[in-house]
Structure formats: C-alpha cells, structure tokens
Amino acid sequence: MAEHRIFSTSFASVYPHYVAKAERKGRTRAEVDEIICWLTGYDPLQLDAVIAAGTDFRGFFTAAPAMNGARDQIRGVVCGVRVETVDDPLMREIRYLDKLIDELAKGKAMDSILRTATA
Template identity: 60%
Template sequence: MSDHKIFSMAFSKIYSLYVQKAEKKSRTEEEVIQIICWLTGYNSDGLANQVGSENDLATFFAEAPAMNPNASLIKGVVCGVRVEEVEDPLMRKIRYLDKLIDELAKGKAMEKILRS
C-alpha cells in the first residue's frame, strides 16, 4: 500500500468537511451520516464513535464493519480520476465516499446516491 498523505488525515476532520459541503448545498448532516453508514456498514453510534476519536482514514476504513456490496456500482470522476479505475483499495474507498458526497451536494436523490 502506498503511503498517501490523505490516509493519515483524521476522519473527524474529513467528516466535518463533508458536512460543511452538504450544508452549503442545503443538504443535511443526517444525509451525510446515511451515506457513510450505507457505504461502510457503521451504524450511527459506531460512526459517532469514529467521529469522536482521533482515528485516521486508514483506521476508519479498516474498522468499517462491511463495505456495501453495491459500492462497485459507484462510477464517475473525482479530482480528475475515475473512481472505478483507482487501483489502491483504500484510496478507492475514499474516492467512493468523496463521489457519494459530491452527488449529495449536486442535489441527486438519495435513492440514486445509495444505488437503490
């Protein structure tokens, strides 16, 4: 696994940035929570514990109960890179989450974001 700087960033910091991004576009923190729980398998209490901890992104994803089997349906571009083509498994998970939050901020319906 390559050592990207983002892997060691605190999940709580990234989480707050996701919430800010969503709220700027009139979406809610509850929707951000729903997306993260859908992708990672955390329940709301488990996610709250992660947000309250000092865990980095690598630990957050390593401790995730179960990645959603539909995560592979997430396609598109984040930061100029197609998420489905990211080779590093951890970076792909991070990009999946980035893509879902981008879709939320762009006003996409939750059913589509959650690949229902």
Template identity: 65%
Template sequence: MTHRLFTMPFASVYPAYIAKAERKGRTRAEVDQVILWLTGYTPARLEALIADRTDIQTFFGNAPALNPARQLITGTICGIRVEAMEPGLMQEIRYLDKLIDELAKGKAMEKVLRA
C-alpha cells in the same frame, strides 16, 4: 510510503463533507446516511470513531461491512475515474467523496445509495 491522507483523522474531513452538503441544502443526517450505507457502521459507532479521531486508514480498514453496491459508483473525482482506480484504500476514500459530491449536487438519496 503511506499517503498523508491515510493518517489524517476521519474527524478532520467529516466537517468538510457536512459543509459541502449543507451549502447545497442537504443535511448532516444525509451525510451520515451515506457514510453508514458505504461502511456498515452504526450511528453510535460513527460518532465514537469521530470522537476518538480515528485515522482514515483505520476508519475504512475496520468498516464492518463495505457495501457491495459501492462497485456501482462511477464518475470522476479530482479528475480520476473512481471505477478505474486500483482497488484499495484510496478508491474507498474516493467512493465516499463521489457519494458526498452527488448528494451535494442534489441527486435523490435512492440514486446516491444505488437503490
């Protein structure tokens, strides 16, 4: 059975990421920077995927270059340790959730991007 989240359009969660970041004084550009770092998409491709309402499974499945440094993302999201999750789509989604969380909490961009 496919998780309901996997079939949701990325365009439906994207505004929530932006809103969370902006409530804490961060910007849409910073959210985009995090997404591009994680997935390897270009800004133009990200915009196209959002406009096309590409589902989350396809969004991550077709990511040109999932950043190998994402393995350095640790901590809990929704009470679950991201580094202990079964590798796969849900872990990739939670990696992005965690990065947006760190951004919203005011972490420096170099730290968020594991530089």
C-alpha cells in the same frame, strides 16, 4: 506519494468538510451520515465514536463493519480522478465516499446515491 498522506489524516478532520459541502447545497448532516453508514456499515453510534476517537482514514475503512457490496456501482470522476479506476484499494474507498458526497451536493436523490433506485 502525496495522495497517500490522506491515509494518516483523521477522518474526524475531514468529516466537517463533507457536512459543510452538503449543507452549502441545502442538504443535511443526517444525509451525509446516512451515506457514510450505507457505504461502511457503521451505525450512527459507531460513526460518532470513530469521529470522536480521531481515527485515521486507514483505520476508519479497515474497521468498517460491512463495506457495502453495491459500492462497485459507484462510477464517475471526483477531483479529476475516475473512481472506478483507482488502483489502491484504500484510496478507491476514499474516492467512493468523495463521489457520494459530491452526488449529494449536486442534488441527487438519496435512492440514486445509495444505488437503490430501480432502473
């Protein structure tokens, strides 16, 4: 399946696209990093190391120190796919990250993106 080719794609090759998407909309690299760290449990130094190592998406998510339990609150459509219905666990994690970056680029507040906003 074509979507599974992304598993062997290096996270480092996609990361600049996340940053560029956010920056085009007036957001920052620091906000992208905050989202990634929130989702995966990496700290900023660990994130830099994973990027420098050229780790693929499978390794990136497999080695994540602490996937955030609140990520199951991430709902919606990204790239025409409803993220909460993705069957493959790794692809779902990738889509969660894509959705969070989309929310950032659309101007959502960080507390909403990080699912810390109170109702």
